[in-house]
Amino acid sequence: MSAPAQKPKSDRYEEILEAAAECFQKQGFSATSIDTVARHLGSTKGRVYHYFPSKMDLFNAVRDRAMEIAFDGIRPGYDTDADPIERLRLMSMGHARVMMLRHSYMQVLLDGLQMQRYGATTEFQRQAMARHLAERNAFETMFREVLTLGADQGVMTIGHMSITLQSYLITLNGPVFWYRPRSDGSADNVDAIAHDIVRYAMRGLGIDDNDNTSTISTGA
Amino acid sequence: MSAPAQKPKSDRYEEILEAAAECFQKQGFSATSIDTVARHLGSTKGRVYHYFPSKMDLFNAVRDRAMEIAFDGIRPGYDTDADPIERLRLMSMGHARVMMLRHSYMQVLLDGLQMQRYGATTEFQRQAMARHLAERNAFETMFREVLTLGADQGVMTIGHMSITLQSYLITLNGPVFWYRPRSDGSADNVDAIAHDIVRYAMRGLGIDDNDNTSTISTGA
Amino acid sequence: MSAPAQKPKSDRYEEILEAAAECFQKQGFSATSIDTVARHLGSTKGRVYHYFPSKMDLFNAVRDRAMEIAFDGIRPGYDTDADPIERLRLMSMGHARVMMLRHSYMQVLLDGLQMQRYGATTEFQRQAMARHLAERNAFETMFREVLTLGADQGVMTIGHMSITLQSYLITLNGPVFWYRPRSDGSADNVDAIAHDIVRYAMRGLGIDDNDNTSTISTGA
Amino acid sequence: MSAPAQKPKSDRYEEILEAAAECFQKQGFSATSIDTVARHLGSTKGRVYHYFPSKMDLFNAVRDRAMEIAFDGIRPGYDTDADPIERLRLMSMGHARVMMLRHSYMQVLLDGLQMQRYGATTEFQRQAMARHLAERNAFETMFREVLTLGADQGVMTIGHMSITLQSYLITLNGPVFWYRPRSDGSADNVDAIAHDIVRYAMRGLGIDDNDNTSTISTGA
DNA sequence: GATGAATGAGTGTTCATTCAT
DNA sequence: CATGAATGAACACTCATTCAT
Secondary structure, eight states: OOOOSSOOOOHHHHHHHHHHHHHHHHHHHHHOOHHHHHHHHTSOHHHHHHHOSSHHHHHHHHHHHHHHHHHHHHHHHHHOSSOHHHHHHHHHHHHHHHHHHTHHHHHHHHHHHGGGGGOOOSHHHHHHHHHHHHHHHHHHHHHHHHHHHHHHTTSSOOSSHHHHHHHHHHHHHTHHHHOOOOTTOOOTTHHHHHHHHHHHHHHTTTOOOOOOOOOOOOOO | OOSOSSOOOOHHHHHHHHHHHHHHHHHHHHHOOHHHHHHHHTSOHHHHHHHOSSHHHHHHHHHHHHHHHHHHHHHHHHHSSSOHHHHHHHHHHHHHHHHHHTHHHHHHHHHHHTTTTSOOOSHHHHHHHHHHHHHHHHHHHHHHHHHHHHHHTTSSOOSSHHHHHHHHHHHHHTHHHHOOOOTTOOOTTHHHHHHHHHHHHHHTTTOOOOOOOOOOOOOO | OOSOSSOOOOHHHHHHHHHHHHHHHHHHHHHOOHHHHHHHHTSOHHHHHHHOSSHHHHHHHHHHHHHHHHHHHHHHHHHSSSOHHHHHHHHHHHHHHHHHHTHHHHHHHHHHHTTTTSOOOSHHHHHHHHHHHHHHHHHHHHHHHHHHHHHHTTSSOOSSHHHHHHHHHHHHHTHHHHOOOOTTOOOTTHHHHHHHHHHHHHHTTTOOOOOOOOOOOOOO | OOOOSSOOOOHHHHHHHHHHHHHHHHHHHHHOOHHHHHHHHTSOHHHHHHHOSSHHHHHHHHHHHHHHHHHHHHHHHHHOSSOHHHHHHHHHHHHHHHHHHTHHHHHHHHHHHGGGGGOOOSHHHHHHHHHHHHHHHHHHHHHHHHHHHHHHTTSSOOSSHHHHHHHHHHHHHTHHHHOOOOTTOOOTTHHHHHHHHHHHHHHTTTOOOOOOOOOOOOOO
16 A cells, blocks of 8 residues: 555665755755765765766756655545545645655755756756656646636635745745654654644635634644 | 944945845855855955855855845834734735845845754854844744734634744745746836735735735736 | 687677777777776676776787787788898788778777886786887887898888887878778778878888879778 | 067966976876876966866867977978978978977877867867867978979979878877987987988988988987 | 676865965 | 965766675
């Protein structure tokens, strides 16, 4: 049930990817050196370069993986056979949870979007960037669809679609900026936080569940 | 005394700060070299180092300036003698507008927050970081106050205060991620965009002006 | 016994040698990596290292082979039972032709001579270098012998023997610097070019056949 | 009288150029590291990079300087108001002498010509290469002119012009391959060697001065 | 025999920083 | 004030070589 659809390349590959995700998240692309990643792995650069031909390729691989994870987070909700509000709620909860549970990958994802400025020098890079932007578009479109449906049915209040969509998504993305996973790896009240965020975001669309309670524990 | 509150250091100083803000925004902290900033100024490194003892100090100066700008954006609304909803609206509009009009500085601000780990190597650095975090806290507190007031008066619906506050602020910050200033420097429909964003954000608090129109022009 | 004088090691060995000759010729010793050679073979490094213990050994092997080829080019002429002029002409034609027909190997040979300083680090290396220099000496001596004979018989005009010998040989080597094999592998007018070069070189020794025609076709 | 036509950039610049010429000569382009050059200078890489933006630029600078030197060697003879044979003799003597006296630069020059194979990756590089080839062409053309003149006047015997020209030049270039400057920097019998080489080369064109003596001292 | 993984030393290059002028 | 020179520590990436399989 938890086996990933695509075969996991190799344990080494996954290991490096994970380490890279954490480093890129903690320090950003430029400030992360391949040596840093290698040290994180307890190995030398050579290992990294054996699996990834360049730093940019490594970053792209992390970003691609992150994108997959993001899609996996919303697809169940998107595919549900329900009314737009319920579908949106499920997608949003899925996304908000991923934002916390796969924090490293998600932060890299956002960094990467800001990164058109790092000047895609090579043709290959430009293609990778274009592909990534296309995927982001596809991701946004899934939300846009459901929002449009809700607007048409008169159950959601949407002003300017693009602005509203961006605002809605940025709200769900919020945890990236302040959430820090428990160092002890314990369960955490991720669900409760996600619930609060989604409620706030959906109210912005005029959807109110009249439930004003919060179950977030105040932590340690 | 007609001198402005904070004396404008010197034209040279301001010039460098502005150039640095643009460079840091375009490429991020790590990817920006002092040479880049100097070239942007049409001078050499020497000038920069004459005014700022290190790259980090330059960055801190930009960040401090950005923080000032952010405060300036919300203070008029905060100081207004009006009900919480109106104060919040004014503060939010001010912030959203600054987010677009002073885009460079604001992006640097957000980058800097993610960056608690660019090695606070020196004691001096740690202090600078601490001071900055304190200022950010003060900034948030101004919003928190008004939100608390609104909640107490029953005119705003707030679940978990921290989550809601973060969500509210991140929504206003949204433009940093997708707004690009008109290259021709023309007026732009900043106000219209800000209006839409603020309406969305406030709806999340249960405040609805029932105005569902958008006046955003679709541009050139 | 019908086996050739030097047993052809193995097909694999020859294959690698040939590929290495081409790579070393195209890019020089330093710029050629073992990976490059392997890729040229359509295999991986392992194969190369299986037959040659180090890059330098591979290079030495190519150089040795090149030396053999050079000897093979002049020996028939040298062994001919004829007067010095005819012997010299045959040797020279043989050498000039080899210079074009075995272009890769010959270029490696010249490169190697310039390279007495690629750190003869190991004792083994020093021996290989010494052996190679001895062979080069033997090669030059074959020409020197015939030249001396010609001088003694008064049919060749030779000033300072070493200078003249070096000048004579470098002239024959000329094609290495500008000859490029036809990419379509067609017959080419190698003989005609060789003929012109040899005539020029022999005139320098005061030998003139009074034939001033050239049969070089101007190509496609 | 010995002041160079173009101002000598700066002493540092010249110093680096000279060191680079020696290193490139001794080890070739690929095998020479910037660190090697710096060590040769008794400084660090930084100095080299302060004056030359890249290794390739450094190499190009050396090559350009070498080309100048080569031109300076033959121009007096070329400009002389005399018959073709005398002009050719003067040019050839000049070239042969430069080949020994400026040995490092000249060897780099020849290496550079072989180097089209190092794949000119950047557009800028391609231009530099093209410019260099054009200069080499101009150089060859000066000889070709005089040879054509001599052939027209019936005082030189030239078969196929290109082959003969290349053979002639390669003969003059000969010392690059075997000449080693006296380590004690003493005067050396450069002129005597040049004289022998030029006589050999010109005999190849059917020009004979009937002087068969050599004045080369047998060295230490 | 041959491959893929891994390493460590190096190589070109960048860059923050210092300093003499 | 500002520049140019210089340095040393990184950093991305390459490569000869070794080794387990």
